[in-house]
Amino acid sequence: xxxxxxxxxxxxxxxxxxxxxxxxxxxxxxxxxxxxxxxxxxxxxxxxxxxxxxxxxxxxxxxxxxxxxxxxxxxxxxxxxxxxxxxxxxxxxxxxxxxxxxxxxxxxxxxxxxxxxxxxxxxxxxxxxxxxxxxxxxxxxxxxxxxxxxxxxxxxxxxxxxxxxxxxxxxxxxxxxxxxxxxxxxxxxxxxxxxxxxxxxxxxxxxxxxxxxxxxxxxxxxxxxxxxxxxxxxxxxxxxxxxxxxxxxxxxxxxxxxxxxxxxxxxxxxxxxxxxxxxxxxxxxxxxxxxxxxxxxxxxxxxxxxxxxxxxxxxxxxxxxxxxxxxxxxxxxxxxxxxxxxxxxxxxxxxxxxxxxxxxxxxxxxxxxxxxxxxxxxxxxxxxxxxxxxxxxxxxxxxxxxxxxxxxxxxxxxxxxxxxxxxxxxxxxxxxxxxxxxxxxxxxxxxxxxxxxxxxxxxxx
Numbered sequence: 001x002x003x004x005x006x007x008x009x010x011x012x013x014x015x016x017x018x019x020x021x022x023x024x025x026x027x028x029x030x031x032x033x034x035x036x037x038x039x040x041x042x043x044x045x046x047x048x049x050x051x052x053x054x055x056x057x058x059x060x061x062x063x064x065x066x067x068x069x070x071x072x073x074x075x076x077x078x079x080x081x082x083x084x085x086x087x088x089x090x091x092x093x094x095x096x097x098x099x100x101x102x103x104x105x106x107x108x109x110x111x112x113x114x115x116x117x118x119x120x121x122x123x124x125x126x127x128x129x130x131x132x133x134x135x136x137x138x139x140x141x142x143x144x145x146x147x148x149x150x151x152x153x154x155x156x157x158x159x160x161x162x163x164x165x166x167x168x169x170x171x172x173x174x175x176x177x178x179x180x181x182x183x184x185x186x187x188x189x190x191x192x193x194x195x196x197x198x199x200x201x202x203x204x205x206x207x208x209x210x211x212x213x214x215x216x217x218x219x220x221x222x223x224x225x226x227x228x229x230x231x232x233x234x235x236x237x238x239x240x241x242x243x244x245x246x247x248x249x250x251x252x253x254x255x256x257x258x259x260x261x262x263x264x265x266x267x268x269x270x271x272x273x274x275x276x277x278x279x280x281x282x283x284x285x286x287x288x289x290x291x292x293x294x295x296x297x298x299x300x301x302x303x304x305x306x307x308x309x310x311x312x313x314x315x316x317x318x319x320x321x322x323x324x325x326x327x328x329x330x331x332x333x334x335x336x337x338x339x340x341x342x343x344x345x346x347x348x349x350x351x352x353x354x355x356x357x358x359x360x361x362x363x364x365x366x367x368x369x370x371x372x373x374x375x376x377x378x379x380x381x382x383x384x385x386x387x388x389x390x391x392x393x394x395x396x397x398x399x400x401x402x403x404x405x406x407x408x409x410x411x412x413x414x415x416x417x418x419x420x421x422x423x424x425x426x427x428x429x430x431x432x433x434x435x436x437x438x439x440x441x442x443x444x445x446x447x448x449x450x451x452x453x454x455x456x457x458x459x460x461x
Contacts, residue, residue, distance in 0.1 A: 004333055005356040011331040012360075017438070021157065025328055028156045029319045035262025036316070042254070042264050053255055054374035057310035060242050064300065067209045067242045068291065074212025075289060078274030083290045088118040091290050095120070095201075095234055096127055098288065102232060104129060104198035108190070110216065110223035111135035112203025113151055113313060114236050114292060117335045120201060131201075132193055134222035139186055143170050149329040151336065152260045152315035157328055190222065200226035200284070204237035205312070206252060207289075210245045213273045214289060217256060217266040224270055233284035235272070239291050240309040246271075252312065255372040260314040295348030302387070305380050308343045310373045317367035317377055323360055332357060339367035343380045351384075352393050358384035401430060412450065420444045 015021055040046055060067050072082045085091035099107070107124065109115060109131055121142065124131040133142045137154035141147065144166055148154035155163065160179050167182055168175040177185075202223050206215040214235045216223050227233050243252060249271070257263040276283035300306050318324045318338030329337040334345045334354070342357035358381045367377040388394065408414045423444040432441060447455075 004353045008331060008333055008356055008360070011333070012327040013436075015327045015331050021328065022326065024159050024162075025157055026325060028153065029325060032153075032262060032319055036259065036319075037262070039258040039262035039264060042258065049251065049255060050372055050374050053251055053312075053372060054310060056243065056248055056251070057312075057373050058307060060244060061240065061300070061306055061309045064239065064242070067244060068239060070209040071207050071212055071242060072291075074210065075214075075274060076212070078212060079277070079287070080212065080274040081286070081288045083288055085290050085292045085294070087294050088292075091118045091236065091292050091294070092120070092123045094290065095236075096123065096129075098232065098234065099124070099129055099199055100127065102198060104232070106130045106132065106193065106197045107199040107201055108132050108134050108193055108197040108222075108226040108230065109138075110200070110202040110218065110226045111138050111154070112201075112236065113148070113335060114203045114238055115201060116147055117294065118236065118292065120236075132190070132197075134190055134226055135218070135220060136183060136186055139190075140166065143167075147330070147335070149337075150315060150318060151313050151338070157330075191225075194225045194229045197226070197230045199232040199234060200230040201234045201236065202226060204235050204241050204289070205256065206243050206249070207237055207241045208244075208246055208249065208271065209242055211271075211273055213246065213271045215249060215253075215269065215271050217253065217269050219261070219263075219267045221268050224268055227270070227272065227284065228282040231285045233272070233275070233287045234290065235288070236290040236292060239293055239296055240311075256312050256314050259316040259370065259372040299344055299347035302347060302383075304383050305343065305347065305387075307375055308340065308377070308380055310375050311340050311344070312373060314372055316370040316372065320366040320370045322362055322364065322366070332360075339377045339381070340375070343377055343384060346384055346388070351388055351391055355384065355388035355393050358382075358388065416448060416451070420446045 043049055075082060083091070083094045085094060107129060109120060111133070115121075121131040121133070133139045135154070137156075138148065140155040140158065140163055141149070150156040158166075163179070163182060164173075164175055164177050167173045167177065167185070171185075173182070173185060202214075202216050204214045205217045207213070208215060214237070216227075216235075218224070243249070253269055254265050257266045272283075272287065275285055275287040296309065299309060315338075317340050318329070321339050324338045332338070332341055332345075334341050334349065334357070336344060339361065342360060345357055346354045361378065361381050363378050363381065365378045368375065368379070371377060408417075427441055427444070435441060
């Protein structure tokens, strides 16, 4: 049976050695990089904004129970219903029960990473319920049978020609259609679905504790139509999505938009506090919020790594990461890719299977530098590595190599033993596969610096 590590290494090697894949990925990330530089100019003191946002999120995570109870109480006051889900299976059982009870046949779904995490589309398909993505990027990925490639930009690895070819093959549209023509086609197709859909499903960018509000940000207006038309609205959110107050939104919305896409603020921002009230003309008759754990309390239990739960899913660390920029999103084999995915996935899905992700990093610190809530991501990757060793998830050969390495490095005479020939033999024998076939192995010089220095000093006397 192929392990997650073996699959990761094979996929990474394939992606990193594909020049066309890298060209598309770097071009698309480059477009975002340009816009983010401009977007950040709206701040007179960006470091202060980031520091404040980080402090607020840390306060929430350190007092998570309090804010969850406050959110639940305020949301229920407005007629909303809360579902607590321990894991993805429990979440989907509750959601499926709601839909089957309502005899739902079609749902419209807004872009949401947490719905990917619990596999909404896949599970509902088993129950013969049609689940339609409405975000253009997600429509493309669903049509191609692929998960999202990026937290913010699901089809980042595709060119406009790739998308035109996909629609030609799946929908019979002209192969030379422009992005504008494809967008118009998808808009027309979806607008026939919204009025007849039985349920709308969204994620939540933030859960606002003091008003029991669900904040949803988007750029296309599809999430709002997925909420406004159907009789039932289900919002799925990780338990870490909380912010304390409505007053905090004016800090977090611009930070999310600027670091995610370079916008001053996302085009459409809605706050939902429950089902349609008397006198309101649109909105659902029933509204549910599914509060999902699914391994988040495992991460919360790691006192140092828990600050990764501060993440607001802007995707900035993915765009900055030299590893992600080479291998892309699918190679990670997880819902959440890139640096932040490498931090949270081992705790959420198991250190034994996913510890390798914490080693898939150069530790350059770019992820930490660009994070809008000041998560020191590269340090958390190191802490994950430390935990994986302490929890004995290393191999026997790995332990043996490091034991000999440590022994040699602690004493000069041991380090010099064997000479350059022996050291070069050991490097070729044990590091060739680990360092990769396409990387040149270093060569140990015939004499060490220490030996040369001694000879030089000896010559002077």
